[in-house]
Amino acid sequence: MAKVPVQFTLNGSEKAEFVESGTTLLHALRDKIGDTSPKGGCHQGTCGACSVIIDGELRLSCLTLAETCNGADIKTTAGLAEGGMLHPLQRAFLDAFATQCGFCTPGMIMAAKVLLDRMPNPSREDVVEALSGNVCRCTGYEPIIQAVLTAARANSQNAA
Amino acid sequence: MAIRRGRGVAAINYPTGMNLGGDPTQALVHSTPTGNFMVTLSSVDLGQGMKQIMAQICAETIGVPTDRVVVDTADTDTGPHCMGTFASRGTHRAGNAVIQAAREARQVMLEVAAEELEVNASDLETDGQGNILVKGAPQKSMSIFDVALSAHFKRGRSISGRGMFLIPRSYPEKETGAMKPSTCYAHACTVAEVEVDDETGEVTVLTVKNVFEIGRALNPKMVEQQLVGGSWMGISHALYETTEPYYPNRDHGGTDFNQYLMPGLGDLAETEIIVLERPSADGPFGAKGPGEMCANPQIPAIANAVFDAVGVRIDALPITPERILRALKAQAAG
Numbered sequence: 001m002a003k004v005p006v007q008f009t010l011n012g013s014e015k016a017e018f019v020e021s022g023t024t025l026l027h028a029l030r031d032k033i034g035d036t037s038p039k040g041g042c043h044q045g046t047c048g049a050c051s052v053i054i055d056g057e058l059r060l061s062c063l064t065l066a067e068t069c070n071g072a073d074i075k076t077t078a079g080l081a082e083g084g085m086l087h088p089l090q091r092a093f094l095d096a097f098a099t100q101c102g103f104c105t106p107g108m109i110m111a112a113k114v115l116l117d118r119m120p121n122p123s124r125e126d127v128v129e130a131l132s133g134n135v136c137r138c139t140g141y142e143p144i145i146q147a148v149l150t151a152a153r154a155n156s157q158n159a160a
Numbered sequence: 161m162a163i164r165r166g167r168g169v170a171a172i173n174y175p176t177g178m179n180l181g182g183d184p185t186q187a188l189v190h191s192t193p194t195g196n197f198m199v200t201l202s203s204v205d206l207g208q209g210m211k212q213i214m215a216q217i218c219a220e221t222i223g224v225p226t227d228r229v230v231v232d233t234a235d236t237d238t239g240p241h242c243m244g245t246f247a248s249r250g251t252h253r254a255g256n257a258v259i260q261a262a263r264e265a266r267q268v269m270l271e272v273a274a275e276e277l278e279v280n281a282s283d284l285e286t287d288g289q290g291n292i293l294v295k296g297a298p299q300k301s302m303s304i305f306d307v308a309l310s311a312h313f314k315r316g317r318s319i320s321g322r323g324m325f326l327i328p329r330s331y332p333e334k335e336t337g338a339m340k341p342s343t344c345y346a347h348a349c350t351v352a353e354v355e356v357d358d359e360t361g362e363v364t365v366l367t368v369k370n371v372f373e374i375g376r377a378l379n380p381k382m383v384e385q386q387l388v389g390g391s392w393m394g395i396s397h398a399l400y401e402t403t404e405p406y407y408p409n410r411d412h413g414g415t416d417f418n419q420y421l422m423p424g425l426g427d428l429a430e431t432e433i434i435v436l437e438r439p440s441a442d443g444p445f446g447a448k449g450p451g452e453m454c455a456n457p458q459i460p461a462i463a464n465a466v467f468d469a470v471g472v473r474i475d476a477l478p479i480t481p482e483r484i485l486r487a488l489k490a491q492a493a494g
Contacts, residue, residue, distance in 0.1 A: 143388065
């Protein structure tokens with residue numbers, strides 16, 4: 001099968017790859033580009049572990065074809081830390097013991113980031129709604145909810 | 161037809177590890193040239209925190225800060241033998257093996273320091289900060305860094321130790337059948353409150369209040385994490401999880417995890433966790449295994465709460481709306 005060129009911005013840097021037509025963005029990111037922060041859980045759009053941010057929207061990279069991402073601005077959890085400093089969401093997940101096996105964590109953090117970008121002071125119900133497309137086996141979810149609320153408070157204190 | 165409320169209680173004993181012909185775990189501990197310590201295991205860290213706990217246990221035994229210990233796990237090609245990470249056995253079995261290995265390494269370390277300081281090894285102690293001191297004369301001391309350099313470059317010693325923890329196989333007594341299939345029991349009790357819709361059979365768990373007796377909590381925050389997640393998983397076992405949802409015919413069963421139900425973020429019950437610490441006699445620093453135990457008491461507590469709410473005993477899991485409605489129908493038919 002003929003390969004197709006794709007070009008996009010990943011966490012601020014330009015990426016160009018040739019992929020087989022029909023390749024998912026998840027496969028392109030993990031196996032072509034080497035960003036393994038999005039995880040392949042169900043590969044059918046139900047678990048949320050592969051979540052990434054495309055042009056500001058939360059997307060499932062397992063259901064997104066790489067060739068549809070030409071020119072897109074893509075963000076993953078691997079690009080969150082700046083200058084060796086963890087993003088407030090990453091810090092909050094660590095401090096709240098909101099990760100155990102870690103498989104769902106990057107997807108959870110992407111979903112939480114889109115929420116906080118749009119709604120800096122979410123209620124508990126807002127967090128539950130925003131993360132309801134992401135499943136976790138280990139934590140019982142409560143520590144994750146608390147981590148997102150803590151990160152939101154930390155952000156608003158920094159802004160004030 | 162109404163929403164009916166019920167409350168149930170259940171208490172459990174839960175064994176640490178198991179005994180199918182013996183339950184061994186081995187550990188090796190050695191010093192690097194600069195006096196850091198390496199723990200080698202075949203045991204697996206699934207995310208439950210095995211590496212952190214084994215580093216704490218090794219550091220406490222040798223007398224160094226935890227960040228001076230590196231734990232290498234889960235290479236069964238090259239590591240010492242371990243039965244595996246299951247049956248809540250990791251902390252207890254591997255922890256005991258690490259203590260034994262670390263004690264042997266500590267003894268060599270003290271012997272080397274004793275030669276350097278020209279005292280008896282029995283007169284030496286560690287300060288927990290990376291130094292070895294002469295008891296009663298702490299001005300006479302040596303860093304573990306220097307002890308390791310001396311051992312490796314001058315004295316020709318390997319600061320290392322071997323650990324082996326084995327629960328031997330227990331054979332049943334011929335007359336009575338009595339045997340000891342497991343050791344070191346943890347305990348738990350849960351009170352669950354539920355609402356049952358007797359028209360649809362749906363169960364909503366309102367609260368679960370759990371008390372866990374887990375020996376000594378070697379890392380209290382990680383214990384809490386395990387117990388909170390486990391309590392949620394117990395609710396999941398009680399009401400949702402099965403590979404054959406709702407149908408008696410296997411052909412109607414789920415084909416992948418999309419049809420394997422678990423409660424999500426919107427289905428959380430108010431959860432309370434209380435930890436009781438009763439150090440075990442044979443556990444590493446008194447620890448037991450809280451791993452699987454914490455996901456068990458919710459199941460009978462919820463079954464009892466359903467009985468309290470609508471008067472039917474569901475004795476198969478999960479407690480699905482269909483099973484409740486069938487039981488209510490049978491009850492009405494009398």
